[in-house]
Amino acid sequence: VNAEIICVGTELLLGDVVNTNSSYISKELSKLGINVYFTTVVGDNVARLEACLNLARTRSDIIITTGGLGPTVDDLTKETVAEILGIQMVLDEKALEMMTSFFDKLGRPMSPNNRKQAFVPEGSVVLYNDLGTAPGCMIMHEEKTYIILPGPPREMRHLFEKYVYPYYSKLSNEIIVSHVMRVMGIGESSMEAKVKDLIDAYENPTIAPYAVSGESYLRITAKAHSKGEADKLIIPVLDKLKERLGISVYGIDIPAIEHCVFNCLNLSEKKIAFAESCTGGLLAKRMTDIPGSSEVFNMGLVTYSNEAKMKLLGVKKDTLDKFGAVSYETAKEMVLGLSHVSGADICVSVTGIAGPGGGTEEKPVGLAYIGVYDGRRLWIKRSFWPKEREQVRLFTANMAFDMVRKMLITAR
Amino acid sequence: VNAEIICVGTELLLGDVVNTNSSYISKELSKLGINVYFTTVVGDNVARLEACLNLARTRSDIIITTGGLGPTVDDLTKETVAEILGIQMVLDEKALEMMTSFFDKLGRPMSPNNRKQAFVPEGSVVLYNDLGTAPGCMIMHEEKTYIILPGPPREMRHLFEKYVYPYYSKLSNEIIVSHVMRVMGIGESSMEAKVKDLIDAYENPTIAPYAVSGESYLRITAKAHSKGEADKLIIPVLDKLKERLGISVYGIDIPAIEHCVFNCLNLSEKKIAFAESCTGGLLAKRMTDIPGSSEVFNMGLVTYSNEAKMKLLGVKKDTLDKFGAVSYETAKEMVLGLSHVSGADICVSVTGIAGPGGGTEEKPVGLAYIGVYDGRRLWIKRSFWPKEREQVRLFTANMAFDMVRKMLITAR
Numbered sequence: 171v172n173a174e175i176i177c178v179g180t181e182l183l184l185g186d187v188v189n190t191n192s193s194y195i196s197k198e199l200s201k202l203g204i205n206v207y208f209t210t211v212v213g214d215n216v217a218r219l220e221a222c223l224n225l226a227r228t229r230s231d232i233i234i235t236t237g238g239l240g241p242t243v244d245d246l247t248k249e250t251v252a253e254i255l256g257i258q259m260v261l262d263e264k265a266l267e268m269m270t271s272f273f274d275k276l277g278r279p280m281s282p283n284n285r286k287q288a289f290v291p292e293g294s295v296v297l298y299n300d301l302g303t304a305p306g307c308m309i310m311h312e313e314k315t316y317i318i319l320p321g322p323p324r325e326m327r328h329l330f331e332k333y334v335y336p337y338y339s340k341l342s343n344e345i346i347v348s349h350v351m352r353v354m355g356i357g358e359s360s361m362e363a364k365v366k367d368l369i370d371a372y373e374n375p376t377i378a379p380y381a382v383s384g385e386s387y388l389r390i391t392a393k394a395h396s397k398g399e400a401d402k403l404i405i406p407v408l409d410k411l412k413e414r415l416g417i418s419v420y421g422i423d424i425p426a427i428e429h430c431v432f433n434c435l436n437l438s439e440k441k442i443a444f445a446e447s448c449t450g451g452l453l454a455k456r457m458t459d460i461p462g463s464s465e466v467f468n469m470g471l472v473t474y475s476n477e478a479k480m481k482l483l484g485v486k487k488d489t490l491d492k493f494g495a496v497s498y499e500t501a502k503e504m505v506l507g508l509s510h511v512s513g514a515d516i517c518v519s520v521t522g523i524a525g526p527g528g529g530t531e532e533k534p535v536g537l538a539y540i541g542v543y544d545g546r547r548l549w550i551k552r553s554f555w556p557k558e559r560e561q562v563r564l565f566t567a568n569m570a571f572d573m574v575r576k577m578l579i580t581a582r
Numbered sequence: 583v584n585a586e587i588i589c590v591g592t593e594l595l596l597g598d599v600v601n602t603n604s605s606y607i608s609k610e611l612s613k614l615g616i617n618v619y620f621t622t623v624v625g626d627n628v629a630r631l632e633a634c635l636n637l638a639r640t641r642s643d644i645i646i647t648t649g650g651l652g653p654t655v656d657d658l659t660k661e662t663v664a665e666i667l668g669i670q671m672v673l674d675e676k677a678l679e680m681m682t683s684f685f686d687k688l689g690r691p692m693s694p695n696n697r698k699q700a701f702v703p704e705g706s707v708v709l710y711n712d713l714g715t716a717p718g719c720m721i722m723h724e725e726k727t728y729i730i731l732p733g734p735p736r737e738m739r740h741l742f743e744k745y746v747y748p749y750y751s752k753l754s755n756e757i758i759v760s761h762v763m764r765v766m767g768i769g770e771s772s773m774e775a776k777v778k779d780l781i782d783a784y785e786n787p788t789i790a791p792y793a794v795s796g797e798s799y800l801r802i803t804a805k806a807h808s809k810g811e812a813d814k815l816i817i818p819v820l821d822k823l824k825e826r827l828g829i830s831v832y833g834i835d836i837p838a839i840e841h842c843v844f845n846c847l848n849l850s851e852k853k854i855a856f857a858e859s860c861t862g863g864l865l866a867k868r869m870t871d872i873p874g875s876s877e878v879f880n881m882g883l884v885t886y887s888n889e890a891k892m893k894l895l896g897v898k899k900d901t902l903d904k905f906g907a908v909s910y911e912t913a914k915e916m917v918l919g920l921s922h923v924s925g926a927d928i929c930v931s932v933t934g935i936a937g938p939g940g941g942t943e944e945k946p947v948g949l950a951y952i953g954v955y956d957g958r959r960l961w962i963k964r965s966f967w968p969k970e971r972e973q974v975r976l977f978t979a980n981m982a983f984d985m986v987r988k989m990l991i992t993a994r
Contacts, residue, residue: 183618188605193597206595209623359693450870451863454884458862461938469890472866472882526873
């Protein structure tokens, strides 16, 4: 069974609104073993919408539309579907009633235009909307299913969860389970090279490599009749991949590396402190993005200037003069100074050149030194990402978190 | 002239990545008077990509693809376009050279797979990519233009700006110029109410209100034959809007409020320091996102715990015991303590409850106190955004920056 999504709305085409509906629907359907092969965005234009619907009928089993259910004259999705299928539009009394009471609750008068929203193609299953005025509908016609959903993401998701997912979940005897293995410290192509034979060898589960903003990951996807059965297929593959990729693997189904650091700190009941120069608070910000981080976060010092490095961390003027702010020696004094000031179990320092200015031939934009100290072990690493400011900061922060992770998991 | 966008990538179909490329391209093309009528997302599958391309050729003048230019066997966009047009793939020496030096700089070996990325359809204009390994290309064929761009948004935008926009901008005789007026401190509907008559009265330029993640703005858009002519239409309207909205307007075409703060600090040659509790480094991070911020940034202290507040800022234990960490009194002692420690010209403190935990009836999630002090004036403001953690932090930080802005522009 395959599906196709048609998102209707000139605002999507104009780029004023980013289309999150199609990724949501694709993700949900993939859990049910339904593949989405195409997603199309089309403006509020009947002829072009008709063309999309007619094409979709030739190649997809399930056609899902979002948007174009509003009260204005531009909103014509239901009408267009009915038209191409040769079905009449009829008033749904319950939808009208719900809409009337919706406006009563808001204390606003219902505009005559809204009445049009209570009409649905004859014989369709009405998807009653508790969060807005536009009901959706489902139509079975010549072995194809048409699912018409509203455009606002909250309402669309509500109807999808309430009607569409349960419907297909009952029908389906196959489910798809997918896990993401996250990797840090090696690029996509090196990662792929290490596991190429496994990628080629496996068909269920499949293994697919990805790279997003400087991080690599592998998606492992199995088809099975139950979650338990799928996991039975997946777990040995995860083990093999872990064996190949070793310490580079920082987590499975984890949103970002700081979550892994957070978990390690939590488990070992340790607290962390940061002294940041070029990352300027990014490490602290990312750590405290996580709810409950107060349990593991000691303090953060953003020592951007030399004065701040001296005043707050006790970095020596001599060191700054002799080696510069971006140096092994400064990173070391920063992290040792931070340990002294904070008393945290694990301390991190970062000093580098985020750019675009400030680079020299010897010390180019993208260079950074990262220090990590747990009171016993002191690691200083040179990192170099010749990228734009935002990337330099992001990748340097990733590397700092990765060093912390490695120190924590190798602690005795 | 109309265009169509085909975004290639299974990760887009699966919903792993939200498609921001198509909205970016649509927006940029609309400035040039080029309408995008269809956007399609298709997986890494040659047959289905071929079907999309063949359909696009029948209905659109410009066909733009994004994605599928990577080094892996799945990446087949260029090859597929060449195939349907009956064009050979040839090695582009310059692209290969750029790629080789890219890997040299990174200090990483170039994998043999990467070589494939330097091949382009014969006779195409190569779009050299300074930010990644995948060059794009442009092909004119039977009165249609095919523009093949990489998938990573940064690289795609880079090539679009460098080659595609200038190309069509030269061809076009009508341009669309658009300015965004940013507003802080009043909601979308209040903003709209204050300028409703102007929105209704003007047709060229048009005035459109928007609200995105807690901020309101107005987009003013004019059509004209030249930039100068467009600005002549727009400037008087901007002046009228500013008159109505007063101090709420913090900038025009400015990406975020911290840029306004940065400019004010720069102009007055002042330095800022932050003491952050619930925002956990977000203020420092946002300030230092800006290139050149070292000129205006003194230091940042992330004092998440009570201990850190006492140790680094000298907040009294009594104050914390009596009033709590989230209080007018603590915000005051934080900002005065920070001024003492840092000696910065303007100091900011934030203490609040970001959630999801930690809220009480008296002090609910979303409550924060913000202190701003310039050595003479001390402002403390209570802020309350009953939202999710990320929003609480974002909106609280926005408000803190807005207070700084107001203090700076009212300085005598």
